[in-house]
Amino acid sequence: MLEGGAKFPGLIDLNKHTTDNYYDFSQGFYHKLGEGTNMSIDSMQTSNGGGSVAMSIDNSSVGSNDSHTHILNHQGLKRRSNDNYSVQHSVNRRGRVTHALSDDALAQALMDSSSPTEGLENFDEWTIDLRKLSMGEAFAQGAFGKLYRGTYNGEDVAIKILERPENDLSKAQLMEQQFQQEVMMLATLKHPNIVRFIGACRKPMVWCIVTEYAKGGSVRQFLMKRHNRTVPLKLAVKQALDVARGMAYVHGLGLIHRDLKSDNLLIFGDKSIKIADFGVARIEVQTEGMTPETGTYRWMAPEMIQHRPYTQKVDVYSFGIVLWELITGMLPFQNMTAVQAAFAVVNKNVRPIIPNDCLPVLREIMTRCWDPNPDVRPPFAEIVGMLENAETEILTTVRKARFRCCMTQPMTAD
Numbered sequence: 516m517l518e519g520g521a522k523f524p525g526l527i528d529l530n531k532h533t534t535d536n537y538y539d540f541s542q543g544f545y546h547k548l549g550e551g552t553n554m555s556i557d558s559m560q561t562s563n564g565g566g567s568v569a570m571s572i573d574n575s576s577v578g579s580n581d582s583h584t585h586i587l588n589h590q591g592l593k594r595r596s597n598d599n600y601s602v603q604h605s606v607n608r609r610g611r612v613t614h615a616l617s618d619d620a621l622a623q624a625l626m627d628s629s630s631p632t633e634g635l636e637n638f639d640e641w642t643i644d645l646r647k648l649s650m651g652e653a654f655a656q657g658a659f660g661k662l663y664r665g666t667y668n669g670e671d672v673a674i675k676i677l678e679r680p681e682n683d684l685s686k687a688q689l690m691e692q693q694f695q696q697e698v699m700m701l702a703t704l705k706h707p708n709i710v711r712f713i714g715a716c717r718k719p720m721v722w723c724i725v726t727e728y729a730k731g732g733s734v735r736q737f738l739m740k741r742h743n744r745t746v747p748l749k750l751a752v753k754q755a756l757d758v759a760r761g762m763a764y765v766h767g768l769g770l771i772h773r774d775l776k777s778d779n780l781l782i783f784g785d786k787s788i789k790i791a792d793f794g795v796a797r798i799e800v801q802t803e804g805m806t807p808e809t810g811t812y813r814w815m816a817p818e819m820i821q822h823r824p825y826t827q828k829v830d831v832y833s834f835g836i837v838l839w840e841l842i843t844g845m846l847p848f849q850n851m852t853a854v855q856a857a858f859a860v861v862n863k864n865v866r867p868i869i870p871n872d873c874l875p876v877l878r879e880i881m882t883r884c885w886d887p888n889p890d891v892r893p894p895f896a897e898i899v900g901m902l903e904n905a906e907t908e909i910l911t912t913v914r915k916a917r918f919r920c921c922m923t924q925p926m927t928a929d
């Protein structure tokens with residue numbers, strides 16, 4: 516998902532509200548079915564060793580829920596009217612890539628059986644059979660593509676459609692690279708905490724990537740729905756462990772995610788978390804500087820913001836911020852725009868405030884993860900161990916508390 520606020524430095528502020536339009540294309544004309552709502556985020560305090568930083572209001576726009584679903588399958592257009600999507604339509608249109616085609620035109624370009632389906636270079640076995648795909652409604656807008664819900668072979672899936680820009684060769688190359696990157700990564704990564712790849716395909720106008728569908732949406736959506744209420748600690752630590760295990764696997768393969776954030780962490784039916792969005796992931800290259808569009812500032816390591824060389828440790832930094840989000844339930848640097856947050860992180864060494872009652876082991880993980888010196892940040896294998904200790908400590912404390920409770924309130928025989 517796209518982050519509110521401009522990318523730092525010197526990029527245009529695209530932070531404006533838009534509405535999400537859902538069209539009933541089975542009627543042969545556009546009919547607006549839903550409209551986005553805007554959500555304002557109030558200010559909070561951040562720390563800089565006791566000092567405070569400038570505050571401003573950051574706005575996020577979230578989509579509205581709509582019970583209408585439209586299914587478009589390969590044979591033609593069909594309407595399915597009584598479905599309820601469990602995930603809100605969260606379409607933040609502050610994109611770097613503007614989409615010329617509307618939601619339905621994009622979907623139609625993909626499902627058009629008269630245009631040829633091109634094979635996937637080196638990954639032909641992953642080419643999806645469009646006859647088995649049913650398209651549902653668009654439910655999210657990423658930086659590089661629009662997300663639709665649908666089914667493949669009867670299984671619920673998320674379909675990311677990327678539009679091939681017609682008259683902009685450099686943009687087309689960037690998106691082609693993004694597409695190939697994501698397919699290559701997803702086809703390689705197999706882990707219980709990494710979103711499962713189902714397949715991909717290319718058409719003359721569009722590319723698509725199909726993955727298993729996460730019913731619970733993203734961690735960010737989940738936290739927003741809870742209105743900043745904290746997540747039960749046991750669950751927060753369990754979910755953090757899921758992320759850390761997935762990332763230990765990614766790093767074990769010598770890869771960097773580069774865009775680890777709560778928008779890219781998906782919640783499944785059993786509350787487990789899987790990491791998604793490998794569009795900007797890379798094989799680790801020590802000397803590389805980041806491109807300004809990569810990642811999102813609230814979660815971004817200082818060396819990446821500053822375009823300095825970076826390593827896998829940028830993901831560890833981002834994980835520290837995600838852990839803080841899970842523990843507090845809040846958006847990091849909520850009182851600042853993304854650019855202000857980037858400035859504060861780099862120039863004032865500002866980090867989110869850790870609650871006073873935080874378990875020492877969790878405090879230690881966060882502070883080490885977001886240390887300005889990447890070498891101080893622990894590897895994910897170590898983070899997994901520390902979180903496992905935290906999990907045990909929480910379970911023991913709960914058991915002790917329950918025991919104490921039973922002793923002070925002994926059961927009475929009526």
Ligand SMILES: Nc1ncnc2c1ncn2[C@@H]1O[C@H](COP(=O)(O)OP(=O)(O)OP(=O)(O)O)[C@@H](O)[C@H]1O
Binds near residue numbers: 673774
């Ligand atoms: N498999 C899925 N199931 C449910 N929701 C998903 C799934 N994949 C992605 N999403 C939702 O769609 C949003 C955008 O997806 P994704 O991050 O893949 O797009 P993107 O174009 O790469 O965006 P960005 O680079 O801004 O993160 C995610 O933040 C998440 O909320």
